[in-house]
Amino acid sequence: MVYKVTKRGGYAVVHLAGDVDLSCSPEARKTILDALLGAQHTLVDLSQVSYIDSSGVASLVEGYQTAKKKGLRFGLVGVSEPAMSVLELARLDKVFPIHASVEERLGQDG
Template sequence: MKSDLINFEKDDHHCTLFVQGDVDLSNSSELRKTILSALKTSPLVEVDLADVTYIDSSGIAALVEGLQYANNHDKSFHLKRLSAHVKSIIELARLDQVFTIDD
């Protein structure tokens, strides 16, 4: 699947979602649906946020919902390569203590 917001790489063991640009109310539902779809078919989902220039509360909520789904269905959900903006929001909300974050 390719969109302006999300690209992905997938194999039998994991799926990596590459998110880019602004994640806000206008497209956070696309992120949410993509995360949940990936979690239904992969034991590990990583969300690469290196190219995210802006994320609002609806984008953060999509990430949290992915984590909750993973925890409830014995899956792994990681964030990786946080952009400076995403990192500051995640830390401000203290979600860096909740998510598994890889460099």
């Protein structure tokens, strides 16, 4: 997995890429939670994710729950097909705010 964090329109955007699995999901979790603990609205870009296992998905769930508790905005953007099929299996596509792109989310925020 490779990742980077960028800033866009008041959001921290965590870009995950490659395989997000047991070997690296703790790092993904820390990156997402650090952004939220810094009181930043957070988007996680999954467009370059080739595989995400349930430890990776659990990190997204924990991130969303943390954001809700803190009253911060959270969402997934550009969810790749492999990532989406895992989210659908657990019916999490009905839970997370999902956007086609960062621009789409920013547009919704007005």
